[in-house]
Amino acid sequence: ERLLRQIGxxxxxxxxxxxxxxxxxxxxxxxxxxxxxxxxxxxxPLRVPTETGEEARGRVFILVAAPFDAPVAYLETVATLAALLRQDGVVDAILAAGSAREIAAIDAVRNAPRVQKLSVLDVMEPAAHRVYPDMPLEEAARLMVRGRHRGLPVVNRNDEIVGMLSEKDLIRDYLPGYLRLFDSSDDPAKKLVQPSGRRTRETGDRTVKDVMSKAVLCLPTEASISEAASIIVNKNVDPLPLTREGKWVGLISRRSLIRKLLQF
Structure with a gap:
């Protein structure tokens, strides 16, 4: 019953x-x-909204459900099934089948492609946009919005990671000002967006270091894809910074990982 609610x-x-x-x-x-x-x-055919805001239509739905402690199996299963459905004629063959046994007997299903083993470098998005501690917060926020980044490492001039600026950090900083427009001192949302020990400035001279998170979980480029997937899925770190010899070189996100797996 709980799973059905989550699926819904x-x-x-x-x-x-x-x-x-x-x-x-x-x-x-x-x-x-x-x-x-x-x-x-x-x-x-059912209409299904997509991430782009458009709708797609179809009749074949394959649900993949996995426990939190099986991130690699979860992602590999999604990728394998996506590659299967992309093959010409597979969806039509599934629709034409009269039973589960007939679906299992489809050649493409019996010989479903296996996802190849990847390294973190195969999935990494190279470091393109840099955020520095003394950068104006508004400039960094606009950079994240334009680049559709859920978060970016904050680096010093040697590309060493000193913090992380995330969407959550921006919401915590900007939302109180919005709430003050309504002058609702007892609004519980104010307590939610201003954690204990964290303050926001009233003026517009805030910099990244004022709101960034200083505790950053990252991985070296020598790490395995299993380690990266486990951190992204189980610890909800998205994106996950990658370093080489202590310097930031790129990111892995849940989306980039799935996108890469879907190529197989």
């Missing part, structure tokens, strides 16, 4: 529109103890 709350970012009428909703849940795959076929 899935959003566009949790469903991959593969094309040709196939969809891959995917979820991590504490309600199960192993990776589970379920196939559903609609009696008519």
């Amino acid at each position: 709350a899935l959003g566009a970012e949790d469903t991959i529109a593969v094309g040709g009428g196939g969809f891959l909703p995917h979820i991590r849940s504490d309600a199960i103890d192993r990776v589970v795959v379920a196939l559903g076929i609609g009696s008519r």
Whole structure:
């Protein structure tokens, strides 16, 4: 029952529109103890919103549900099924099948491609935008919005990571000013966005170092893809900075990891 509620709350970012009428909703849940795959076929095409804001239509839905402690199996299963559904004729063959046994007998299903082993360098997004501690906060915020970054490492002039600026940090800093417009001193949201020991300035001269998080979890480029996936999925670190010889060289995000896996 708990899993069904969680599935019902899935959003566009949790469903991959593969094309040709196939969809891959995917979820991590504490309600199960192993990776589970379920196939559903609609009696008519359903409209499904995508991350781009557009709608896709299709009848074939393959749900992937996995426990939190199986991040690699979760991502590899999603990637393998996406590669399967992308093959010409597979969705049509599934729709034409009369039973689960007939679906399992489809050649493409029996010979589903296996995801190749990756390194973190295969998935890494190279460091392109740099945020410095003394950079005006508004400039850094606009940089993150333009680049669609959920977070960026804060580095010194030697490219050594000294902090992390995330969407959460920006919300905590900007939202109190918005709430003050309504002069609601008893608004509980104010307590939520201003954690104990953290203050925001009234003026517009805030810099990145005023709001950044100083505790940063990162990995060296020699780390395995399993380590990166485990941190991203289990510790909810997204994006995850990568370093080489102590210097920031790139990021791995949940989206970039799935995007890379979907190429196989």
